[in-house]
Amino acid sequence: MSTLLRRGxxxxxxxxxxxxxxxxxxxxxxxxxxxxxxxxSTGNISALLTGISILGFIAIGQTLVILVGSLDLSVxxxxxxxxxxxxxxxxxxxGNVLPAVLLALAVAAAIGLVNGAxxxxxxxxxxxxxxxxxxxxxxxxATNYQGSHGSAPRSFRLVGATQVGPVPxxxxxxxxxxxxxxxxxxxxxxxHHLYAxxxxxxxxxxxxxxxxxxxxxxxxxxxxxxxxxxxxxxxRLSVGSPTIGSQGxxxxxxxxxxxxxxxxxxxxxxxxxxxLAGVAIFSVLDNVMGVMGVSAFLQDVVRGLVIVVAVxxxxxxxxxxxxxxxxxxxxxxxxxxxxx
Amino acid sequence: xxxxTPLLDRPGRAPLAxxxxxxxxxxxxxxxxxxxxxxxxxLLLLVATIAANPNFGDPGVIIRFLGRTAPIAIAAIGxxxxxxxxxxxxxxxxxxxxxxxxxxxxxxxDDSRILPVMVLxxxxxxxxxxxxxxxxxxxxxxxxxxxxxxxxxLGGLVDHLTGGAATGNPADAFREIGRGGIQDVPVVDVxxxxxxxxxxxxxxxxxxxxxxxxxxxxxxxxxxxxxxxSGSSLWWLKTRAFVISxxxxxxxxxxxxxxxxxxxxxxxxxxxxxxxxxxxxxxxxxxxRGWVLSAAAGAVALELLFVxxxxxxVESTWRATVxxxxxxxxxxxxxxxxxxGRRPRRTSxxxxxxxxxxxxxxxxxxxx
Numbered sequence: 001m002s003t004l005l006r007r008g009x010x011x012x013x014x015x016x017x018x019x020x021x022x023x024x025x026x027x028x029x030x031x032x033x034x035x036x037x038x039x040x041s042t043g044n045i046s047a048l049l050t051g052i053s054i055l056g057f058i059a060i061g062q063t064l065v066i067l068v069g070s071l072d073l074s075v076x077x078x079x080x081x082x083x084x085x086x087x088x089x090x091x092x093x094x095g096n097v098l099p100a101v102l103l104a105l106a107v108a109a110a111i112g113l114v115n116g117a118x119x120x121x122x123x124x125x126x127x128x129x130x131x132x133x134x135x136x137x138x139x140x141x142a143t144n145y146q147g148s149h150g151s152a153p154r155s156f157r158l159v160g161a162t163q164v165g166p167v168p169x170x171x172x173x174x175x176x177x178x179x180x181x182x183x184x185x186x187x188x189x190x191x192h193h194l195y196a197x198x199x200x201x202x203x204x205x206x207x208x209x210x211x212x213x214x215x216x217x218x219x220x221x222x223x224x225x226x227x228x229x230x231x232x233x234x235x236r237l238s239v240g241s242p243t244i245g246s247q248g249x250x251x252x253x254x255x256x257x258x259x260x261x262x263x264x265x266x267x268x269x270x271x272x273x274x275x276l277a278g279v280a281i282f283s284v285l286d287n288v289m290g291v292m293g294v295s296a297f298l299q300d301v302v303r304g305l306v307i308v309v310a311v312x313x314x315x316x317x318x319x320x321x322x323x324x325x326x327x328x329x330x331x332x333x334x335x336x337x338x339x340x
Numbered sequence: 341x342x343x344x345t346p347l348l349d350r351p352g353r354a355p356l357a358x359x360x361x362x363x364x365x366x367x368x369x370x371x372x373x374x375x376x377x378x379x380x381x382x383l384l385l386l387v388a389t390i391a392a393n394p395n396f397g398d399p400g401v402i403i404r405f406l407g408r409t410a411p412i413a414i415a416a417i418g419x420x421x422x423x424x425x426x427x428x429x430x431x432x433x434x435x436x437x438x439x440x441x442x443x444x445x446x447x448x449x450d451d452s453r454i455l456p457v458m459v460l461x462x463x464x465x466x467x468x469x470x471x472x473x474x475x476x477x478x479x480x481x482x483x484x485x486x487x488x489x490x491x492x493x494l495g496g497l498v499d500h501l502t503g504g505a506a507t508g509n510p511a512d513a514f515r516e517i518g519r520g521g522i523q524d525v526p527v528v529d530v531x532x533x534x535x536x537x538x539x540x541x542x543x544x545x546x547x548x549x550x551x552x553x554x555x556x557x558x559x560x561x562x563x564x565x566x567x568x569x570s571g572s573s574l575w576w577l578k579t580r581a582f583v584i585s586x587x588x589x590x591x592x593x594x595x596x597x598x599x600x601x602x603x604x605x606x607x608x609x610x611x612x613x614x615x616x617x618x619x620x621x622x623x624x625x626x627x628x629r630g631w632v633l634s635a636a637a638g639a640v641a642l643e644l645l646f647v648x649x650x651x652x653x654v655e656s657t658w659r660a661t662v663x664x665x666x667x668x669x670x671x672x673x674x675x676x677x678x679x680x681g682r683r684p685r686r687t688s689x690x691x692x693x694x695x696x697x698x699x700x701x702x703x704x705x706x707x708x
Binding site: 118125131132137138139140259266295298302 | 484491500662671
């Protein structure tokens with residue numbers, strides 16, 4: 001958040017992301033118009049917003065984890081696990097929806113706690129810790145579930161299908177979660193500690209912060225938000241699938257969205273608004289390329305290029321804006337700093 | 341990096357007394373570090389595997405196993421360079437896939453094309469490495485993102501060009517590199533070419549890590565600012581590391597064509613397997629700690645683990661779970677051990693306890 005308030009900075013990272021988003025919207029509008037379609041039609045807007053919601057949930061959680069200086073690679077498996085667990089518990093009965101949702105959230109919270117505990121207490125890098133728990137879950141999924149599993153009742157499927165005007169309910173839930181997370185980051189002690197620990201864990205510890213708490217909170221919230229994404233996928237597909245998460249590449253794509261949103265990969269700096277803008281940029285890209293009939297494979301190429309180029313744009317700015325006493329002679333060191 | 345430099349060898353510098361033991365003592369000390377412990381792990385796994393499946397004790401079987409492991413071990417060696425310098429290379433799997441598809445489509449059944457196409461593949465490998473390296477160093481984008489972008493772009497391109505389906509196999513003479521070997525060798529029966537290539541590359545890697553390049557690379561991974569201030573050209577160092585990484589993925593790809601044939605999914609997940617192997621080999625994620633041959637040994641340990649699980653009759657679907665548990669445990673133990681081994685008896689343990697990443701410049705902890 002501090003980036004928004006810094007004096008003398010003409011454009012913050014979040015500012016650049018929003019400009020990029022506006023730019024992609026304009027380009028999207030023009031390209032869609034060239035194809036003879038209306039970018040701002042109700043149908044297309046709701047398609048755009050629908051595209052945002054699933055990656056949006058995961059990316060908000062990922063933002064928290066990255067802010068605290070860790071990573072969460074286990075999200076795709078949490079998504080898959082939640083989708084099969086909840087679908088299995090619901091078994092098509094309306095009465096089972098609440099227990100299923102509660103079970104899914106509880107399991108996800110437990111996984112997040114385990115992730116956080118491994119990172120905080122065992123001193124394992126978040127990359128390895130969550131890669132490990134992700135593998136553990138994927139083994140469990142591969143052993144116990146083949147093909148789709150369970151089914152969601154109609155009442156639950158409505159969550160994925162209902163719209164208020166052009167805005168899907170899922171997007172409203174996403175925005176609600178985003179507001180809660182922003183409030184947590186800005187207004188609560190844990191939120192501030194999260195930035196402190198992500199900025200420099202040792203300094204935070206020496207300042208009297210219990211460094212394990214923000215790590216645990218961030219990982220738990222990340223898994224719970226991934227669970228919400230899993231539930232939303234279940235509502236849309238109406239059956240649970242043990243591979244739905246890994247098919248979506250949610251781990252790497254959410255990290256890309258977070259970094260695209262201006263959050264430092266090394267932690268301690270960034271915000272949720274930027275992340276949502278990053279996710280929105282992906283959604284606009286997919287939408288426009290879909291309209292233009294670009295093949296799914298070439299879409300990946302474009303995404304890859306956009307990620308690198310966009311991050312390069314403000315990796316440069318990050319260096320320019322650094323105050324004199326943190327002088328950085330070259331761009332290399334900032335890169336090294338971020339890349340550890 | 342247990343060798344002492346002359347500068348620190350002055351009298352009155354008692355802390356380095358740890359390094360002045362006999363050869364046996366130093367070997368024992370090395371085995372106690374994560375980079376040495378992986379060899380013990382390999383031995384234990386080997387004994388356990390032979391106990392579970394006596395057929396595995398046959399030298400011929402073991403040598404064939406090592407031949408099968410060579411591609412991932414070579415990839416791990418390449419990934420080691422990037423990781424020890426404090427970066428990641430996630431593009432490895434896509435590079436393997438791209439090279440495999442290139443070999444399949446360009447060589448065809450024409451033996452005379454093998455050499456030119458291999459040169460072209462190596463050139464493409466260098467190009468990808470240079471792009472990764474320059475993106476990371478000059479553009480200032482985190483390597484995680486640069487190589488992720490490369491992975492998406494390259495993978496998408498390969499899928500687009502092939503339509504995501506398997507394409508023709510290259511000439512048998514080319515596949516022979518991956519699946520052939522020197523026949524009629526006493527005791528072991530056959531020495532697979534991949535194993536020979538692994539041994540040669542391992543020797544080269546070990547040599548290069550003792551050269552100024554290797555030393556500076558580790559220094560850059562440990563503390564980039566210190567390395568820069570002492571005159572290392574960071575961008576050139578790291579770019580070379582990325583080039584080595586994608587070249588090793590190229591070699592792995594050439595070998596994999598022999599086993600797996602040509603399919604765009606051949607290299608899938610290779611980057612994470614390679615990173616797992618490197619980490620299992622006791623190399624510290626974040627850079628600055630670890631030995632290159634231990635990374636290769638980590639790959640062998642990982643594959644041995646799978647063989648052991650199969651021998652024990654564990655369902656193959658549980659592999660991933662065991663792999664996950666093992667790497668978490670290995671890294672948890674290794675992280676502690678490296679911290680203990682670091683700067684013996686000079687720092688208070690508490691000041692190093694929680695930092696497992698490089699200190700931020702201007703905010704370094706005051707232990708030096």
